[in-house]
Amino acid sequence: MKTRAARAHHGSVSLTTVAEDTGVSISTVSRIVNGESGRASPETVARVEEAIARLGYRPNPVGRALRQRASRVVAMLSPNLDNPAMAAIAVSTEAALRAAGYVMILCDTHDRAELQDDYLQAMREQFVAGYVMVSAVRSRGLEETLRRGDPMVFVARHNPLGGGAYVGIDNRAAGADAADFMLARGIERPAVLMAAQNVSSTQERASGFIDRLVAHGIPDNAIRRASGPGLSHIEIGYAAAKALVQQGGWPEGALCVSDMIAYGAYRLAIESNVQIPQRCMLVGVDGNALNHWIAPWLTSIRIPYESFGGHVVAQLESLWSGEPTSEVRIPHEPPMVGLAQKATA
Amino acid sequence: MKTRAARAHHGSVSLTTVAEDTGVSISTVSRIVNGESGRASPETVARVEEAIARLGYRPNPVGRALRQRASRVVAMLSPNLDNPAMAAIAVSTEAALRAAGYVMILCDTHDRAELQDDYLQAMREQFVAGYVMVSAVRSRGLEETLRRGDPMVFVARHNPLGGGAYVGIDNRAAGADAADFMLARGIERPAVLMAAQNVSSTQERASGFIDRLVAHGIPDNAIRRASGPGLSHIEIGYAAAKALVQQGGWPEGALCVSDMIAYGAYRLAIESNVQIPQRCMLVGVDGNALNHWIAPWLTSIRIPYESFGGHVVAQLESLWSGEPTSEVRIPHEPPMVGLAQKATA
DNA sequence: ATCATTTAGGCAAACGTTTGCCTAACTTGT
DNA sequence: ACAAGTTAGGCAAACGTTTGCCTAAATGAT
Incomplete structure (x- = not known):
């Protein structure tokens, strides 16, 4: 019956509970909990630690947050x-x-x-x-x-x-890698599908891609770009692909600045009976875990999230x-x- | 220069700040904040509310949590x-x-x-x-x-x-709907792919499916079941499909108790050059948003998450x-x- | 023996709330 | 005019911590 305060009302164990149980002040318990050395005798430390273990005390994060x-x-x-x-x-x-x-x-x-x-x-x-x-x-x-x-x-x-x-x-480097990959497969006139919104990361992928192609002698204006509006990248991909195709047919290959965009483009390909990747090679960025299972048509630059x-x-x-x-x-x-x-x- | 306490140290505005600003006690401010009526004169309420707005006071959730x-x-x-x-x-x-x-x-x-x-x-x-x-x-x-x-x-x-x-x-009903769907397509001997773990929700889908088939006169032992171990449903699906196929070849159709399981099964189908859904109709449960874009081969019972x-x-x-x-x-x-x-x- | 230093630990304020209780002042009823 | 009731609002405790400061005792130095 030594503990009568805090404990009685609600089931929670506070510094006060431990202090009352061991007969020391809450300051001392607090310091022991926080490992402040040289503030208590070894016997006191032992007694308090025993009580902490026995009562199952754990510092309350809310009280702590308020104080600190x-x-x-x-x-x-x-x-x-x-x-x-x-x-x-x-x-x-x-x-x-x-x-x-x-x-x-x-x-x-x-x-x-x-x-x-x-x-x-x-x-x-x-x-x-x-x-x-x-x-x-x-x-x-x-x-x-x-x-x-x-x-x-x-x-x-x-x-x-x-x-x-x-x-x-390094988004620019990822874009460049995608360019190298396409060039190595003999795709000389790839396109790029991106979001209309000017978002730094995907923008960098696109420009890394384009710059590398240009460095390999492909004229900048031969690289078709398309972007689409939309809420999600997947819708953006569909819209961008549609815009691209309407503008000049399916390309041999396209960089999709994210896997979601590639998914959107794929839907258009199915609807149009276009074979992916045979007719058009899509290269995405993300390396979504699902690709291995249900998107075997996609080549993707994996990001180790x-x-x-x-x-x-x-x-x-x-x-x-x-x-x-x-x-x-x-x-x-x-x-x-x-x-x-x-x-x- | 009327507010000198709390405000000065850190940028935060507390009840004390507002109280000092308006010259009332923090109790009064607290009560006004909490809409306790009949505790302050209309003029006081107005003055305090003005100060709250001007100082940008918002009750602190940590103090509140501690107290309440x-x-x-x-x-x-x-x-x-x-x-x-x-x-x-x-x-x-x-x-x-x-x-x-x-x-x-x-x-x-x-x-x-x-x-x-x-x-x-x-x-x-x-x-x-x-x-x-x-x-x-x-x-x-x-x-x-x-x-x-x-x-x-x-x-x-x-x-x-x-x-x-x-x-x-209603998981049982969903399973039953899947059964009706298959029966309507003339699939008389569908299989079911599920997790090895005994998880109530997916278990119910499977038994709802089986019970409905049995109710339509299909003998219970003609309904092939396969389950797989694994960490994720997708791996479970792959393993379960493999077990099923090894045991007696591809069925005409199969209920996959989740879309992820269907994805796993699909991978095996690609590897085995089996056409989905022509050769084997997969029916999943979840209605994953990606299905529309990249899994047109899947029929799924959509859950409006x-x-x-x-x-x-x-x-x-x-x-x-x-x-x-x-x-x-x-x-x-x-x-x-x-x-x-x-x-x- | 005297003084300085260390050891061990307690007190109380503070963090920002809420709320039971108290009390002046005012209003109303008779 | 006076009791009763209402209105308006303040005081202080409490929630669970941490920490600056204080002090009594013990130890060590000279």
Whole structure:
């Protein structure tokens, strides 16, 4: 009957519970919990630790957050989780954060600046330890958060305001690799399908592709480009392919700046009875896990999203310890041909 | 220069800031913020509201959570987000919770009981308002949480301990619909591909399918079943299809208890040069959005995951207000045939 | 023996809320 | 005029932490 306070009301065990149980003050318990050495005698430490184990005490993150104005929660803001690439990034980051003792809170911004701002604000009020911005868009809240100096890592798309910690691939190089791949297969007049929106990452893939082709002597104006509007990349791909074909028929090959765009183009090919990859070779970027199973017609440059999480956490830890962060460019894999293409070869 | 406390140190605006600005006590400000009527004169209310707007005060969720032992955060525990169906549920629930003024925190349990328990514990310490369990597995922590009476909604898979609020489709009926569909196409000896693990939802689809076939006079032992081990449904599908084929060749048609399983089976079909759906009609369940674009060979029973979120929130609100909750069975859509099949017909 | 330093640990404020209780001042009824 | 009731709002405790400062005792140095 020594513990009568806190414990009685609700089932939770707090510092007070442990303090009362062992007869020391809550300060002492707190210091022991936090491993502050030289503040308590070894016997006291032992007694308190025993009580902690026996009562099952765990520090309450909310009380801690309030006091320290900092929590062990990290916010990830991501546009459409529907996109498997985004989901893969979320999964890997979540696991890495968990391993580092953090909890991730995932916010779907639908690529809209206002929602992004709403979430930035809400997360700040939760005293989150940092922000992981997947394909962030420019917004007022983003500027404010950066100006405040809050830890923020950009993933897949660079900070729209320039600078900042970044984790992603070298998009220009990926585009160049796609060009080399096509040239090696004798495709001299490839096209490129992209989004109408001017998004840095996919834009870079396209220009890396085009620049490499030009470097190989292909005239710039011989490289047909098409873009499409739409909410999702998949719809964009369909629309872009349609525009391209109407403008001058199917090309021998096309770079699709994301796998989703390739999927959209594929649908048009089915509708038009065009054989992929025999009649038109599509090269995507992402390396979606589903390709192996249901898209054997697609060649894709795989991005190792499953390894992003570790790098994101490393970047955050740099920011937390005040070290300077640099851009982390993760190597992408060479174009991987699907079964359909191997069969043809 | 009237505000000198809180404001000065960090940029945040608290009740104290507003109170000092207007010259009232923080209690009064708090009550006005919370719309408690009849506690302040209209003029005071106006003055305080003006200050709130001018200073941009927003109640701090952490302080609030600590005091009330309750927050406006809802935890969703989901196995593998890689699965597009799970991602779709997450997206829709996130949007619905947001609309209701809640923030969702998404935890990936990888279908492992220990991780589920870790997260349940961590979330409880965050004073979450409720739990959304997508395809939950049986675990000690789950039992405890339920015993404690915490608000919990099960999605897609029933509470492994029985009872509880549920949102999902009628899986048996979906299986039966698949059977009718095949029978109508003259497929008299369909097979069924499922997971080896005994998971209620997909198990129900399979038995609904089989029971309907039996009801139509097909002998039970003529319905070939195959299951496969594996981490993901897609690998399970591949393995199950392989087992089925080795055992007695390709069937005319097969129910795949999820689209992912159908994808796995499709890979085997490509490798074996078997035409889908001409040689073997695959019927999946989920209605993955990608089907329309890259899996025209698949017929799928669509589950309207995008509408799950609203029902989940409604269930939670019932739980919060103490009303009894009942199972919500959302109607699935009839089998939707892909382009490849339409072309043949 | 005196003084300085270390050891061990407690007190209380602070983080931002909410809320039970208290109390002036005012209004109303008779 | 006076009791009763209402209105308007303040005080302070509590939620669970952390941490600067304080102090009593013990130890060590001279």
